[in-house]
Amino acid sequence: MMRPDWVLAWIGAAGIQLAAPGFAQGTQGFPLGQSFDEAAPTLQLRTLNEERLFRDSAFGQRVAAEIDAASRALELENEELLEQLTTRELELTEARATMPPVQFRAAAEAFDREAEAIRRSQAEKRQRLSMYEDAEQRRFFQLAAPVLQQVLVSEGAQVLIDSRAVIIGVSGMDMTDPSIAALNEGIGDGAPSPTPLRVP
Structure with missing residues (x-):
């Protein structure tokens, strides 16, 4: 599954170096001409589950609860x-x-x-639910970028990769849990949203 452009945007804005299959040498934080093996002695990697980061955070759970409540209200309205x-x-x-x-x-x-x-009208209301979730996910990752940078530094690592890009890894590489804890403390549930959900 391709990573959405906005995910790449917040990673780049935070200065986080991203390694993933298909990225050419010279775009992973290594000087041109330097191989991964040459940089390996000082390079520390961490992985992150982006989906779980949002889903299990206070921010993501607040968004899910809002969408669930709005969906149930919309279903009742549809029935009436x-x-x-x-x-x-x-x-x-x-x-x-x-x-x-x-x-x-x-x-x-x-x-x-x-x-x-x-x-x-009812279809448009349903579409607004999806648009709201997308907008809040974008806002979440924009707010998350500097926090993730701090967690990466505290982990003593320089490169953050999507856990889905890892074929074989060792225990202790994933920093999703400490990232969720840091985000819950740093940005909380993100309420109130600048674009409140109004459905129905």
């Missing part, structure tokens, strides 16, 4: 709207026998337009 539309459709069907064809056709078309407008 569906019930209302179903009732009106039945009423319209029953009235068909007593309405002139032209009048019924106009009423049916108006009902269809209203139902479609409601469907689009």
Whole structure:
């Protein structure tokens, strides 16, 4: 899975050196012409699980709770709207026998337009949930960058890599847990969001 551009952006902004498969020599923090083996005696690496970093942090848990609450409220609203539309459709069907064809056709078309407008509105609300989560993830990693830099330094390491890029490693390389603890202390749950979630 490719790393999103915004993840690379916050890593670069923090001055964190990133090693991952496919990166050319000279882009991993080594001078051009210097091999990994030559730098290895003084190079300390740490790994980070980016997904768990967000998911298990106070920030990520707050976002998940907000989205869950908004999703449940949206589902309740959808159920109420569906019930209302179903009732009106039945009423319209029953009235068909007593309405002139032209009048019924106009009423049916108006009902269809209203139902479609409601469907689009509810779909847009669902989309706002995804947009909110994406925006909060971007904000989280922007705030996390300097904290991760401090944790990396405290670990005595110079290079941070995504744990998914590791094929074989040794115990003690992962700094996800201390990073989560540092982020919870440093930035907390990130509330309030500059773009509050308003759904429905």
